[in-house]
Amino acid sequence: MAKKTGNNKNDLKEDVSLSPDDIAPLNESADGVRFGVSAELRDAIEDNLDHHNAAAVLELLEPLHAADIADLINHLKARYREPFFQLIKEQLDPETLVDVDPALRLDLINLLNLDQISRVILHLDSDDALSLLETMDEELIHTILQRIPAGERSIFERVLQYPDKSAGRLMQREIVCVPPHWTIQEVSDFIREQKDLPSLFYDVFVVNPRHHLMGKIPLNQLVRQDPKTLVSDVMIEDIHSFPDISDQEEVAQAFKHYALVSAPITSSSGRIIGMVTVDDVVDVLEEEAEEDILHMHKVHGESDFYAPVSTTAYWRTRWLLITLVNTLIASYVISQFEASIQQITALSFLMTINAAMGGNSGMQVVTVVVRALATRSLLEEDTWRAVRKELGVSLLAGSFCALVLGGIAGLWVDSVGLGIILSVSLICNMLWAAFAGTLLPIVVSRFGLDPAISAGPILTTTTDVFGYALFLGLATLFLL
């Protein structure tokens, strides 16, 4: 977008705020991919809010997609969020509320009155409406449900029964179902006449009179067929469907594995009751992978980035307490060898090598195993196969590192004995790291804990304790 050169007035103006035409609303990467609001636009909005210039704010918002307005709300400084939302809530696109960071969603909903909330809920596809309802407390959900038509209400009430993060929660109820004896022409006519179609769909499902799944016709197959063809002649029978109670991450992994675009969801009685589409799955897959990263590094969740300083500090501190306990235990172990360290002070700086190498190689193993469990690359039945492999890897990698570090340490402090003791304890610690690093994630997930959260800290505590105790213990035994 070239800057207008004829507009001299604008160039001369002293006003800090740029004219809307001069602001690129979206972020653009060097190679031309545009999405998400620019810092420039965000600053202009904040500036106009400071000057209570409502018209200018609304003008700036005009070219934006609902997802970009949500992005803008995420990026605004905390104190601007309420006045901004008050300004836009009359013309609010309900999708914006769905796209905004979950940590901010409830505060925004609370700025709407009951009528406005009910209208938002009714306007959205059922899966999106549900994700808003999920942020509210029991009482508010109840109040809102009382205000919407009985048919919709009973659907929401039923869906809210499903466990959190289940396929039943993820699915949308709006689907297109046809009987097998129809022609393609009848299907096309049916679709044209329907009012309450899902806003997006990719497959027409074929069902028997009891609403059990018989097959599907992808839209891109439907449009290629002769209108007189029978549905039963062209439907695909071998399709993937999922029970409503299944875990959403499992469903997402299956979508990825089979490259699915949409899949029907069935109730325990085998009736088809909804579908999951790939756009929901994209969110689940990335969120779960992201959650693993964040949790493995002791971060609360994605909202960490948008939450106020005090909230983030509270979350981070809670996680740091794990390190705090870990490091105090390690310190206590070292303190038991105080006398040895006083006699051979070289121990004080060599001991950290063993602990660090054990912890790091153990975290490599934990990371691989946690991801392999999440993507079903590792099955519980194969636990011992995995342990054997990791022990082999550690023996090779550990021997190499032991040779290098033992050699360096021996030359450094001029003591063959210390070099050998460091080498031996390093290999032992890395073998322990491989063994425990493979088993721990499997064991903790068997107990229903998230291995991404708990396996790492437990492991590094043991490699610290084991690393210090073995090295200092062997040194005390052989060198004093």
Place this chain on the structure above:
Amino acid sequence: MAKKTGNNKNDLKEDVSLSPDDIAPLNESADGVRFGVSAELRDAIEDNLDHHNAAAVLELLEPLHAADIADLINHLKARYREPFFQLIKEQLDPETLVDVDPALRLDLINLLNLDQISRVILHLDSDDALSLLETMDEELIHTILQRIPAGERSIFERVLQYPDKSAGRLMQREIVCVPPHWTIQEVSDFIREQKDLPSLFYDVFVVNPRHHLMGKIPLNQLVRQDPKTLVSDVMIEDIHSFPDISDQEEVAQAFKHYALVSAPITSSSGRIIGMVTVDDVVDVLEEEAEEDILHMHKVHGESDFYAPVSTTAYWRTRWLLITLVNTLIASYVISQFEASIQQITALSFLMTINAAMGGNSGMQVVTVVVRALATRSLLEEDTWRAVRKELGVSLLAGSFCALVLGGIAGLWVDSVGLGIILSVSLICNMLWAAFAGTLLPIVVSRFGLDPAISAGPILTTTTDVFGYALFLGLATLFLL
């Protein structure tokens, strides 16, 4: 699947191998989601390969999807992969090669003859064919391209010019384009008569005579329209398209942001030359998030899990060299204070607390910033805003931890001085961790390095050095 009870012969047989009917081929979770081969099936296949029982192997494979056979190849012990592939290669579904782990792909391709490889390449959609070509060396690519028809060849040659991980590499060339003056009926007829349609598509693109993009009609809109309607009357004009040279992760993030299902790719001259579909994007999004996790924990990549012990050991050792250097630097810093530690041995066990807390809180910051950069939640323009926030968080979290740890340490070694010195150095180290943890990922990515790989190790080296030096330095200064 109930076990057949009538088959007494089978029950009495001593043979170790189960009958195919008794083996559940797929893994099934407790809540009924089935995908990926079961360990049971894998073991049965390996067993039959040992007994050279080809017919039994093929019978077991019958119910499997191409993606599941790929999964089976991943899971077979290394020595079984070649004989297994030799057995199935005649009836090979080309999709299997696409789905198999990239680390194993080349070995399998080398077991095929040139005719077989060419046939596989021609059979696949262009994006999948490309992902196979990408695994081969220059010479083999050249030989294969000589064997396929000139039209297809020139397409591949052009696509192979695109940089690695660009939208041009990710896209498929097969698309459906129509002029704006057609009726819906004409579009339907055109689709029905076309032979070379993409195997999956979700949108019909509307183009002008110069093949520039004017709009699109999603299939689920197309099927709802009256046949006599004009394309130009119902097409959606406000659509997202991406330049062929853009980075695939940027495109994937934009897909997620706007919940897209397919998007056209344009050349530098503005012509539409292909499309990216959401199934490709699912892979990119999860791979990139997964790569971040793996790299942040010094793991080479997803193939780590399937590679042989020696390869994995080689990769792991290379990454451990980073820790090795890091820990040697830290050791050297500690060794400079050998005399102080000899006089106050409590320093030897308290010093690790400061380094560990600094490293851990720094990694929290690095993790949040690396993910925020990848998802464009953090823009470079907002660097200082982020630094200010992280300093605030660290001051709060650090003060709390300093109070707790300083108190415990002071009581433990009965020295108010040591407690205060630990507290002060802890706060300083955590502030440094916040500052460097925010800036480092931004700076290294400015230099074109992957922040997930390099920011963590650099940061923990500094927090180690700074942590030890500050604590031991202050203690030397004030307590000796």
